[in-house]
Amino acid sequence: MINLKPYFKDRPFFGRPLDLKSLITILATLFILTLMLGAMVWGRVSLLQNGTQVVLKTAPVDPRDLLRGYFVRLSYDISRLELKKLAGYRQDRQIPLKRDGYKKHANVYVELRPMSSGFWSPYWVYRFLPQDRKERVFIRGRVRSYSCRSRMRSKDRCTLSLRYGIEKFFADKTRAKKLEDFGRQQSTEITELRKQIRELEKSYRQQRQKQKKAERQDIKDLSAQLVPMRTKLSKLIAQNRLNMANRFAVIARIDKQSGEAAISGLQLDDKAIYEERLF
Amino acid sequence: MIEIIIAFFLTIATIIGLAMTFGWRNLYFRLLSHDIKKWQTEGWISPENAALLLADKRPKGLAGRLVFLVGLLGALLLLFSAVSFVAANWDDMSRLSRLIWLIIILWTTFLVSWRLTANEHPRLAEIAYTLGIGLFGVNITLIAQMFHIDSHPPNGVLMWTIGALVAAALLRSKAALALTFIGAITWSMMEVLTYQELIHWPFLMVWGAAFGLTLWMRWSFANHLAFISLLIWTITSIIHYGDWSSHGTLSLFIMMFLLMLAVAFVWQIKNTQTQPYGFATWLERYAIIGLLPSLFFLQTLPIIVSRGLYAPGTISRDSNGSMLQGSFGWFPLTSLLLIGTVLLLVMSWREKLLRRLDLVFFVAIAASTLLYALISSPYAFETDGWLIAKETHKFLTTWIYGAAFLTMLIWLIAFGHRRGSDLYVWAALATFAVEVLYIYFSIFGSLLETSLFFLVGGILTIGLAYFLYRLHQRLEEPSTPASEVPS
Numbered sequence: 001m002i003n004l005k006p007y008f009k010d011r012p013f014f015g016r017p018l019d020l021k022s023l024i025t026i027l028a029t030l031f032i033l034t035l036m037l038g039a040m041v042w043g044r045v046s047l048l049q050n051g052t053q054v055v056l057k058t059a060p061v062d063p064r065d066l067l068r069g070y071f072v073r074l075s076y077d078i079s080r081l082e083l084k085k086l087a088g089y090r091q092d093r094q095i096p097l098k099r100d101g102y103k104k105h106a107n108v109y110v111e112l113r114p115m116s117s118g119f120w121s122p123y124w125v126y127r128f129l130p131q132d133r134k135e136r137v138f139i140r141g142r143v144r145s146y147s148c149r150s151r152m153r154s155k156d157r158c159t160l161s162l163r164y165g166i167e168k169f170f171a172d173k174t175r176a177k178k179l180e181d182f183g184r185q186q187s188t189e190i191t192e193l194r195k196q197i198r199e200l201e202k203s204y205r206q207q208r209q210k211q212k213k214a215e216r217q218d219i220k221d222l223s224a225q226l227v228p229m230r231t232k233l234s235k236l237i238a239q240n241r242l243n244m245a246n247r248f249a250v251i252a253r254i255d256k257q258s259g260e261a262a263i264s265g266l267q268l269d270d271k272a273i274y275e276e277r278l279f
Numbered sequence: 280m281i282e283i284i285i286a287f288f289l290t291i292a293t294i295i296g297l298a299m300t301f302g303w304r305n306l307y308f309r310l311l312s313h314d315i316k317k318w319q320t321e322g323w324i325s326p327e328n329a330a331l332l333l334a335d336k337r338p339k340g341l342a343g344r345l346v347f348l349v350g351l352l353g354a355l356l357l358l359f360s361a362v363s364f365v366a367a368n369w370d371d372m373s374r375l376s377r378l379i380w381l382i383i384i385l386w387t388t389f390l391v392s393w394r395l396t397a398n399e400h401p402r403l404a405e406i407a408y409t410l411g412i413g414l415f416g417v418n419i420t421l422i423a424q425m426f427h428i429d430s431h432p433p434n435g436v437l438m439w440t441i442g443a444l445v446a447a448a449l450l451r452s453k454a455a456l457a458l459t460f461i462g463a464i465t466w467s468m469m470e471v472l473t474y475q476e477l478i479h480w481p482f483l484m485v486w487g488a489a490f491g492l493t494l495w496m497r498w499s500f501a502n503h504l505a506f507i508s509l510l511i512w513t514i515t516s517i518i519h520y521g522d523w524s525s526h527g528t529l530s531l532f533i534m535m536f537l538l539m540l541a542v543a544f545v546w547q548i549k550n551t552q553t554q555p556y557g558f559a560t561w562l563e564r565y566a567i568i569g570l571l572p573s574l575f576f577l578q579t580l581p582i583i584v585s586r587g588l589y590a591p592g593t594i595s596r597d598s599n600g601s602m603l604q605g606s607f608g609w610f611p612l613t614s615l616l617l618i619g620t621v622l623l624l625v626m627s628w629r630e631k632l633l634r635r636l637d638l639v640f641f642v643a644i645a646a647s648t649l650l651y652a653l654i655s656s657p658y659a660f661e662t663d664g665w666l667i668a669k670e671t672h673k674f675l676t677t678w679i680y681g682a683a684f685l686t687m688l689i690w691l692i693a694f695g696h697r698r699g700s701d702l703y704v705w706a707a708l709a710t711f712a713v714e715v716l717y718i719y720f721s722i723f724g725s726l727l728e729t730s731l732f733f734l735v736g737g738i739l740t741i742g743l744a745y746f747l748y749r750l751h752q753r754l755e756e757p758s759t760p761a762s763e764v765p766s
Contacts, residue, residue: 019397026393029449030386033442037418040438041378044426071424105474142431165430263427 047262051253054120058250071170072179078122081160088124102146109138140259166263190236381418405454415442433469459489460504478516527609530652533573534616539566541623548630571710578680681718
């Protein structure tokens with residue numbers, strides 16, 4: 001065995017000779033820490049390499065994270081599932097009422113099936129990963145909320161909100177800005193309506209300030225005009241979001257064993273606009 | 280522009296921090312040795328004295344807590360600047376080069392810390408370890424960002440904590456051990472508060488490992504960190520498990536602190552020979568600091584938190600909860616703690632560490648807390664006088680509780696004085712002042728006209744000040760036997 005002691009003894013670093021035992025300890029610590037980081041990277045890389053590729057409709061909303069750089073928050077079509085509207089719904093499938101429903105933060109598995117449009121859509125939700133999953137694809141999600149909105153306590157409108165761990169897309173400043181702009185893109189109709197509403201609100205405020213002098217009837221008229229305009233605006237915004245969701249998508253990879261998902265690219269109007277390189 | 284300003288301030292702060300860390304002591308020593316030489320030539324001091332003075336003030340490594348703290352601050356700033364630097368150039372790097380950079384920075388920091396330890400700069404080495412472990416956390420965050428990982432943030436904190444634990448165990452680094460406790464409790468809080476874990480048991484595993492390490496390293500400060508983190512976890516678990524606004528939950532805390540006090544007393548009996556007042560003293564301190572505010576808040580609950588306690592029809596009956604989770608969920612555990620506390624107190628009394636009066640007071644606090652919590656439970660009102668009528672409860676809270684609490688505080692002052700504990704005396708005095716003000720505001724404040732209110736308020740406050748002054752003066756007097764007092 002090579003004796004390293006004399007070698008280190010003659011080459012002091014920071015004044016004192018190197019102590020082999022402490023060197024081994026520090027290297028062991030560093031190896032363990034590096035291994036931990038390596039395992040984190042390896043898990044993702046192997047998922048991106050070997051996972052099943054799916055394309056999920058999404059819309060970019062509300063970007064930015066001061067601590068962790070720029071990111072775009074992604075809201076997926078599969079983020080809110082109305083259980084009875086799912087393709088896999090059958091009479092014998094159980095839709096639980098709120099009380100014994102899906103527990104918050106519990107894991108669930110959503111079966112995804114490809115559509116003719118190229119996008120993947122949710123088929124049905126399972127509490128456990130089914131054993132028989134040869135050709136089937138399941139994505140793992142965490143329950144955010146579960147609610148049934150119905151006076152009759154029927155199972156018609158039970159909605160499950162889920163998070164899949166792919167809701168943030170970190171990007172550089174320029175790309176994040178582009179995505180943000182895309183998210184804010186709106187039809188001219190919306191811009192026009194917003195402008196009208198702002199003007200009306202302004203005159204409404206002015207009228208209120210001079211309320212003593214003005215006729216009360218004027219204010220009533222103004223507020224009567226505002227209500228339908230606001231309703232129209234929110235409908236248009238929702239429609240706009242839907243239109244965008246039809247154009248924008250995330251390419252994700254899903255691990256067959258665990259259902260874990262990772263973002264591997266972005267797609268706009270059927271064209272890949274961003275593709276992750278592994279390294 | 281904003282980045283430049285931040286970078287400028289960061290740099291200045293780091294330079295000041297480092298300059299203070301490295302230069303302060305040396306500068307002082309150089310000035311002093313210059314003066315000493317001068318005094319020696321003038322013949323004011325002998326050469327022996329000069330040598331003694333110089334030896335006393337010669338910088339020994341890095342001394343002084345302030346220097347250490349400033350250095351720590353500098354390390355944190357450096358960490359922040361490293362993060363900003365990498366973040367600023369992040370976009371132009373490939374993933375592989377990013378990873379290599381992250382690993383290089385991590386390794387460099389740890390290797391520098393290691394050399395500092397070998398060169399007998401333990402404090403500076405600890406600062407560098409803090410920096411290194413901080414960087415490990417930054418690496419985790421940046422890798423998560425690189426791969427758009429957004430699944431479960433507490434897992435990242437757990438990974439960081441385990442990294443710190445590994446570093447603490449292998450390198451015997453105090454900074455790493457302290458960060459392990461901080462990481463563990465942060466992780467647990469994130470799980471409990473954000474992800475609604477009912478009771479986060481896995482915390483105890485990490486805590487246990489870190490505590491084992493504390494015992495092995497024999498670092499007394501880490502005992503405090505261990506204790507505080509466990510206390511935070513326990514309190515959060517109880518609050519999360521029960522209901523913060525309930526008297527029962529608070530009574531559970533009070534009983535917990537009383538039990539801690541009793542354990543401290545018994546510990547003193549067992550260890551008076553070997554370890555006079557180590558563990559027991561600080562356990563007692565934590566208990567007193569926890570106990571007095573809890574007792575104070577118990578009476579304010581019907582007013583500040585559950586306004587609904589006195590308002591009809593607003594209390595929701597938790598019919599679904601089991602015995603352990605419902606309105607009486609606290610009861611079995613509190614009773615169990617009460618029994619344990621009383622047994623330990625009796626044991627201390629039999630060993631003559633407590634007087635009979637002290638025993639009576641401690642047991643009275645424990646028993647009346649349990650009783651008060653029991654009659655303040657929503658069920659007590661809902662069943663219309665099942666245990667107590669609403670008006671009786673109001674009267675009890677306003678008058679009896681206040682009077683009993685003040686009496687207890689006066690006894691505690693005497694008890695603290697007898698034991699020679701400043702903490703008891705001052706904590707009790709402070710609580711006494713707060714309690715009197717509370718009673719004054721809650722009872723008189725709302726009844727009087729504004730001018731009268733201020734007049735009475737002024738007189739009462741002056742009276743209180745005088746009373747506290749006299750009380751303190753009495754305590755300051757030496758306790759001489761009556762026969763020796765001059766007439």
